Amino acid sequence: MSTTEAQISLKDVACEIAGKRILDGIVLDLPRGAITVVLGPSGAGKSTLLRAIAGFEPVSAGTITSPAGIMSLPSVTLPPEKRRIGVVVQSNALFPHMTAAENVRFGMDRSDGPRSAQEWLAKVELAERANAYPHELSGGEQQRIALARALASQPDVVLLDEAFSSLDQQLRKSMRRDAKLLLKEADAAVLVVTHDPDEALELADTIVVLNDGRIVQEGVPEDLYWRPQSIVAARLLGEVNALSGTWHDGVLKTAIGDIILSEITEKEPQTALLRPSALSLVSSSNGPWTVIEKEFSAGYRFVTIKEKNGEILRISGHTDVTMKVGDKVDVAFDPERVGWV
Numbered sequence: 001m002s003t004t005e006a007q008i009s010l011k012d013v014a015c016e017i018a019g020k021r022i023l024d025g026i027v028l029d030l031p032r033g034a035i036t037v038v039l040g041p042s043g044a045g046k047s048t049l050l051r052a053i054a055g056f057e058p059v060s061a062g063t064i065t066s067p068a069g070i071m072s073l074p075s076v077t078l079p080p081e082k083r084r085i086g087v088v089v090q091s092n093a094l095f096p097h098m099t100a101a102e103n104v105r106f107g108m109d110r111s112d113g114p115r116s117a118q119e120w121l122a123k124v125e126l127a128e129r130a131n132a133y134p135h136e137l138s139g140g141e142q143q144r145i146a147l148a149r150a151l152a153s154q155p156d157v158v159l160l161d162e163a164f165s166s167l168d169q170q171l172r173k174s175m176r177r178d179a180k181l182l183l184k185e186a187d188a189a190v191l192v193v194t195h196d197p198d199e200a201l202e203l204a205d206t207i208v209v210l211n212d213g214r215i216v217q218e219g220v221p222e223d224l225y226w227r228p229q230s231i232v233a234a235r236l237l238g239e240v241n242a243l244s245g246t247w248h249d250g251v252l253k254t255a256i257g258d259i260i261l262s263e264i265t266e267k268e269p270q271t272a273l274l275r276p277s278a279l280s281l282v283s284s285s286n287g288p289w290t291v292i293e294k295e296f297s298a299g300y301r302f303v304t305i306k307e308k309n310g311e312i313l314r315i316s317g318h319t320d321v322t323m324k325v326g327d328k329v330d331v332a333f334d335p336e337r338v339g340w341v
């Protein structure tokens, strides 16, 4: 990705708050028309990154630029209202004394957009509630209004900070599908901060993993999911089995058998990472593993198995439903779906 097509470009950005370095060495381009998702453990600096891009937080080193010029330098912070940025946060921050339509219209004041407030409300399927006040709307409806308000200003950049996390699971899923279509249509550079791995995998064109104030991995969702470069990145995107073993001629000897290292790595990795769906169970009356738990979740069966030496694995997918707790089994794995750290 070249910086010329980036709507926002961060170069070696650091942020210090109360003498503590919260972000360090951040290099990131946000291209127009793409959704970039920032994923990271609590306290990693995700919200600080978003606040720096929005202009709420000054940078202590580096630059944030747009095609129009400098937005942030250590000595310069262009104010948020001059950045053509729309922000949606978890607590939607609608104006309580304004109706839904007035809230959206407020967003439009800064631009002569092609759509009226009523059209924006229709886009988020709330045309009927134009005259409702925020307290008369459900949490999901309020988030839709907040999104419409952010997009109505025709921003170059849209920032969403845990924007869907206060909604229940079903609503969250439908809301983010709708939001994705609207965000793509807006043709802005979009940055989403979330804790939710499903949200990250579903929304992202690119996922950026932030840990301890630094970007530790950046890539397309599938690559990050199957080939995380750290245990932190692996766990942020969902359950994973970490298998260690001993090396012998490019082969890691593990509890599930020999795993061949097929990729070139800088140093010999310590651990093979396998998602539960990369493993499958094989019936075997004298298998070394014992089924210790079965559960059914989100349409998938999860089986937990244990080996004599105490190693535990989690397996998911269309595994044999007739297997019972206490049964002896063997394990197979998909060699194409092994990550290494």
Ligand SMILES: Nc1ncnc2c1ncn2[C@@H]1O[C@H](COP(=O)(O)OP(=O)(O)OP(=O)(O)O)[C@@H](O)[C@H]1O
Pocket (backbone or CB within 6 Å): 017, 018, 022, 040, 041, 042, 043, 044, 045, 046, 047, 048, 049
């Ligand atoms: N105003 C502040 N004063 C002091 N420390 C702060 C301030 N804002 C953030 N921090 C610290 O900066 C670090 C990163 O905070 P930030 O909110 O960016 O993390 P986050 O990744 O968004 O976390 P979470 O997922 O829990 O929201 C934390 O250690 C936090 O305590």
